[in-house]
Amino acid sequence: MIRKIVDAPLFIWIILALPGFRMTNTLLSGATGPVGQPTEEYLLHPSGESAAQIMILAMMITPFRMMFPKNKFWAWMLKRRRYFGVAAFVYAVFHTVLYIVDMGTVRAMLDEFTALGIWTGWLAFFIFIPLALTSNDYSVRALGSSWKTVHRFVYVAAIATLVHWIFVHNNIGPALARFVPLALLEGYRIWRMMNPKSMAGA
Amino acid sequence: MKNVLAITLVLLVSAGAQASGIYECDAVDRSEWLTEERLTQQLIESGWQEVRRMKPDGGCWEVYGTTPDGQRVEGYFDPVTGEQLLLAQRGRILFRKED
Numbered sequence: 055m056i057r058k059i060v061d062a063p064l065f066i067w068i069i070l071a072l073p074g075f076r077m078t079n080t081l082l083s084g085a086t087g088p089v090g091q092p093t094e095e096y097l098l099h100p101s102g103e104s105a106a107q108i109m110i111l112a113m114m115i116t117p118f119r120m121m122f123p124k125n126k127f128w129a130w131m132l133k134r135r136r137y138f139g140v141a142a143f144v145y146a147v148f149h150t151v152l153y154i155v156d157m158g159t160v161r162a163m164l165d166e167f168t169a170l171g172i173w174t175g176w177l178a179f180f181i182f183i184p185l186a187l188t189s190n191d192y193s194v195r196a197l198g199s200s201w202k203t204v205h206r207f208v209y210v211a212a213i214a215t216l217v218h219w220i221f222v223h224n225n226i227g228p229a230l231a232r233f234v235p236l237a238l239l240e241g242y243r244i245w246r247m248m249n250p251k252s253m254a255g256a
Numbered sequence: 257m258k259n260v261l262a263i264t265l266v267l268l269v270s271a272g273a274q275a276s277g278i279y280e281c282d283a284v285d286r287s288e289w290l291t292e293e294r295l296t297q298q299l300i301e302s303g304w305q306e307v308r309r310m311k312p313d314g315g316c317w318e319v320y321g322t323t324p325d326g327q328r329v330e331g332y333f334d335p336v337t338g339e340q341l342l343l344a345q346r347g348r349i350l351f352r353k354e355d
Binding site: 089090091095157159161162165166168169170171172220221222223224 | 278308309311322325326327328330344345346347348
C-alpha cells in the first residue's frame with residue numbers, strides 16, 4: 055500500500071510542488087517581506103533557490119548511485135530524475151517571471167543584462183528550456199544517444215547558476231554551501247572514472 | 257583533479273571577495289545619523305527614481321533603489337552627510353569613492 059503511494063507519479067509531484075504551495079500562498083496573500091519588500095521581490099530568492107536546489111538534487115543522483123549501487127532510495131530517485139529537472143525548470147520560470155515583474159521595464163533589464171550576476175542567470179534559464187522540453191519519453195527515444203549530450207549542458211547551467219547566486223547577493227557563503235556537496239560528488243565520480251579498478255572494494 | 261577543484265575554489269572565493277559590495281563607514285553615534293526620511297528625500301531630490309528601502313550596514317546607510325539613470329542598485333551612503341560612497345548593480349561596482 056505504502057509502496058504503491060510512494061511509487062505513484064502524483065507522490066513525487068506533490069513533494070516537488072511543496073515549496074511552490076508556500077510561494078503561491080504568499081503570492082495570493084500579497085504578503086510583504088521582513089524588510090518590507092514587495093511580494094514579487096520577496097519571492098525572488100525562494101523561487102530561485104528552489105530551482106537551484108532541485109537541479110542540484112537531480113545532479114547528485116548518479117554519483118550517489120555509484121557510491122551506493124544497492125541502495126533502493128537512489129534507484130527510486132534515478133527513475134524520477136526527469137521530474138526533478140522539470141520541477142527545477144518550473145521554479146526557474148516562476149523566478150524569471152517575478153524578476154521581470156519586479157524590474158518593470160525592458161530598459162531596466164537590458165541595462166543590467168551585462169552584469170555578471172544577471173547574464174549568468176539568463177544563461178542558466180535558456181539552457182533549462184531545451185532540457186525541460188526534452189524531458190519526456192518521446193524525446194528520449196527520438197534523440198537516442200544525443201539525448202545525453204544535450205542534457206550534459208546542465209553542468210554549464212549549474213556553474214552559471216552558482217555565479218548568478220554569488221553575484222546577485224554579493225555573498226559567496228550560502229551559494230557555495232549548496233554547490234560544494236555537488237562539486238565533491240562530481241569529484242568522486244571523476245575519480246571513479248579515472249580509477250575503474252578501485253570498484254573492486256565497493 | 258584535486259588541483260582543478262582547488263583552483264576552482266580559490267577562484268570562486270576570490271571572485272566572491274571582490275564582488276562583496278560591503279563598504280565600511282566610520283562609527284558615528286546613531287543620534288547623528290540622517291533619518292531614513294531625510295536621506296530618502298535627499299536622494300529623490302537628486303533625481304533618484306525610487307528608494308525602496310534602506311538598512312544600516314557596515315556603519316553606512318545601505319539603500320536599495322533606482323538611480324536617475326534607471327539602474328536598480330544597492331548604494332552605500334555616509335550616514336551623516338548622505339554622501340554617495342558606493343553603487344553596485346547586481347554585484348557590478350558602478351561607483352566607489354576612493355579614500
